[in-house]
Amino acid sequence: MFAFIISRLLQALPVMFTVSLISFAMFAYVGDPVAIMLGQDFTEAQRQQLIRDLGLDQPFFVQFATFLGNAVQGEFGLSYRLSRPVAELIAERAPATLELAFTAAFIALAVGVPMGVYTGLYRNSWLSRFFLTFSLIGVSLPTFLIGILLILTFSVWLGWLPSFGRGEVTRLGWWSTGFLTWSGIKALILPAITLGLFQLTLIMRLVRSEMMEVLRTDYIKFARARGLSNRAVHFGHALKNTLVPVITIAGLQLGGIIAFAIVTETVFQWPGMGLLFIQSVGAADIPVMAAYLMLIALVFVTINLIVDLLYYAVDPRLRVGRGKGH
Amino acid sequence: MSLLEVKNLRVEFPTRRGTLVALDDVSFAIAPGEVLGVVGESGAGKSMTGAAIIGLLEPPGRIAGGQILLEGRRIDNLPYEQMRRIRGREIGAIFQDPLTTLNPLYTVGRQLVETMTTHLPIGPGEARERAIGWLEQVGIPAARERIDSYPHEFSGGMRQRVVIALALCAEPKLIVADEPTTALDVSIQAQVIALLKRLAREKGTAMMLVTHDMGVIAETADRVAVMYAGRIAEIGPVREVVKHANHPYSQGLMASIPPLDRRVERLQQIEGAMPRLSAIPKGCAYNPRCPHAFDRCQTERPDLMPAGRTEAACWLHAEGSAR
Incomplete structure (x- = not known):
């Protein structure tokens, strides 16, 4: 019984991993969070600063690992729209x-x-x-x-x-x-x-x-x-x-x-x-x-x-x- | 008095193309403790007779005429609830395939206990003790441990033993066994039949044993009824029917059994096939296949009449018949 639950949970891991990859891909390929957060009026220096702050200059897999680590802790960042966690x-x-x-x-x-x-x-x-x-x-x-x-x-x-x-x-x-x-x-x-x-x-x-x-x-x-x-x-x-x-x-x-x-x-x-x-x-x-x-x-x-x-x-x-x- | 008496039973199936008569004018009786074998080809109405007796004809099939009496009381026209109390308690049933007869989701103990508490004035505790006793009687080893097993944990032969225990556990006076060994391995068949025979004798239970295995009949039955196309062709003591059959159909049936005591070049077979219910010929239903058929057979339907030491539905045995 216990072994059965464990094996089911192990089977669930690849599913969750795939879904997290897809949802992370949304960050990378849908819309531009920098543009959304900066609004209309900004300088190039501000833009670069924000990109660094958000970690967007890091390679894809580093970003994904950070995302996964946060997601496991229930941490998904701030809502763009409401600016709340x-x-x-x-x-x-x-x-x-x-x-x-x-x-x-x-x-x-x-x-x-x-x-x-x-x-x-x-x-x-x-x-x-x-x-x-x-x-x-x-x-x-x-x-x-x-x-x-x-x-x-x-x-x-x-x-x-x-x-x-x-x-x-x-x-x-x-x-x-x-x-x-x-x-x-x-x-x-x-x-x-x-x-x-x-x-x-x-x-x-x-x-x-x-x-x-x-x-x-x-x-x-x-x-x-x-x-x-x-x-x-x-x-x-x-x-x-x-x-x-x-x-x-x-x-x-x-x-x-x-x-x-x-x-x-x-x-x-x-x-x-x-x-x-x-x-x-x-x-x-x-x-x-x-x-x-x-x-x-x-x-x-x-x-x-x-x-x-x-x-x-x-x-x-x-x-x-x-x-x-x- | 007979335990069970079936009088002129007629079962019909209304269909869109008209009414099919599945059983016609079937009459026989079973005495207390007697084993009546019922034989015939597939579709002859053997199982249908059993289903009619336990009141579980598949709709739209219905009893259209005749009577079924259990200890002199009519049971064919009882309301469902009253008939339900008779099923299991007074008439037990054994089905063909033990692999599908038991509910897979309940332990065999639970199925035995619920059958007994339904019919007998005993509590679950006592029913459980009796259930263990029944499993022992039908030859399940380590019954006390096995009672909490599920059907799939038993082999086919063991499951049929459980089914036999279920049929007998409320101590009915009559068992309707519908091909109880057909689905089993040949090596197991003899064991199961021996068990059935022994238990029926010990408990004084009468049995209607439906089968197409003549060997089983010869060994187990006291009397035998041969059915053909929804009617009884011949009925009589088992030795007489096996050795000195009087109806040409029973003669053909018996001749198709390989004898053990002498060599035969070729087994006899009956030419042709049994007619479908929708195309039963006029007169005697067997006349197109019968080697002795004459004019009367094609126009007039014979009822059972005394023939030798059996009764046969055949004009050859009519008094003053012109052979």
């Missing part, structure tokens, strides 16, 4: 995005899995047909449109929920949470639904097709032949056998939700990393973009590790040797 900016924004992403993922799983099980079991009921039609809408409508429609309905017409922002947040150390205030929770509902709807329908369709597949297997027939209750057959035997593909997709989707919450955050003016990223792109704020890229790579690598560990927990066939302990 990038690490600080991201730490400030991360809680908003993570709370939004995990709420969306929770909704997607908590609603998508039962809907998938239901539609897999009762293929021809009218409710299943309704769910399937509804899922088609979720899959085919673009996120921004869903967000805008939700705002129109629940904020403009009904006036139940706020249309933008995070509401009141409570600070717990460096983490700011919206879960502890009523206005924070209310503000979270619409963006979380918007962000989670696509994943929800995807998970529902996946669970449905996996259930239909598993229900045809011999061990399900045998479980029925043993006279087990429907509940034991459907949830104990069938659902657990659908979990491996569901975990794979849910893991990838969670990474996707965190990384690409950009559209939802823009629609709802959600003060998260996605909004920070899109503003940074607008201003060619390369340190922020580079740090964001690395952070997202780290998120994917971490999620993949967790997914692998979950496989291990779900499917005994993947465990090496005798199935003793974990």
Whole structure:
């Protein structure tokens, strides 16, 4: 088990290295930080001085090594746009995005899995047909449109929920949470639904097709032949056998939700990393973009590790040797 | 009284091109403790009969006529929940392929325990002790340690032993064994059959043994039913059917078994193939392949009638038949 985690972490290293090379290359080849920082009015001496200060006269690999060393310590320099440390900016924004992403993922799983099980079991009921039609809408409508429609309905017409922002947040150390205030929770509902709807329908369709597949297997027939209750057959035997593909997709989707919450955050003016990223792109704020890229790579690598560990927990066939302990 | 009685069972599959009759007018009985062998070619309806008895016909297949009685009580028209309580508890089932019959994600102990706690008034602790006992009885070595193993940690033969334990653990009165040895290595087949036979005798469990292995039937069954194209062609005591078959189809079937006691140049084979369900001929379904067919066979369908010491569905044995 321990060796398994170590080997996975070692496999993650080349990935992180490659991503850091790409994000560093942005500094070297996209835009000119010197020109951006100096502004309109400068002398050649000032320019040379700044180039030396920033270490831009050093060879590429020396610069890259310095960048890597700093990155490992969470040091990504100053934002060109806001003149504040990038690490600080991201730490400030991360809680908003993570709370939004995990709420969306929770909704997607908590609603998508039962809907998938239901539609897999009762293929021809009218409710299943309704769910399937509804899922088609979720899959085919673009996120921004869903967000805008939700705002129109629940904020403009009904006036139940706020249309933008995070509401009141409570600070717990460096983490700011919206879960502890009523206005924070209310503000979270619409963006979380918007962000989670696509994943929800995807998970529902996946669970449905996996259930239909598993229900045809011999061990399900045998479980029925043993006279087990429907509940034991459907949830104990069938659902657990659908979990491996569901975990794979849910893991990838969670990474996707965190990384690409950009559209939802823009629609709802959600003060998260996605909004920070899109503003940074607008201003060619390369340190922020580079740090964001690395952070997202780290998120994917971490999620993949967790997914692998979950496989291990779900499917005994993947465990090496005798199935003793974990 | 018979333990199981099947009367005029008819199973249909509605399809877009019309209704297929998979089983037609199938009648037989199994006495307590008796082993009934069911033989026939693939698609003759052997497995379908078993599935109908345990109430697990694949949709859209459905029982369209006849009755199935267990100890005199009709079970073919029970609601799902009541039939579920009978499955496992009163009628156990063994399937063909032990590699796919066990849920790969649960230990064999857990699968045994859940079966017993579903049907018997015992707690998980006692069920676990009994599970170990069952694994010992089916010949799993070191059962106490192996109970927490997963199915993939057993060989095919060992898995079929586990399946047998699962089928027997709630002590049913009848076991429907659908080709229990077909997927196993030949060397293992005899062991598994011997085990099944011994346990059935010890527990007084009746068995419907579906197979196309005549050797298994000859050795295990008390009586044998020969099926052809969804009907029973002949039924009778196993020695009579093997040695003195009365239906031309059973005669052909028996002649295709290589005898061990004498040399034969060439095994006999039955010409042609069994008809598809959508094209069962009029009259006796076997008439196009039958060397003895005459006029009546092509127009009128024979029911089972006494023939020698067995019953055969063949006009050759009709009283006053014009041969």
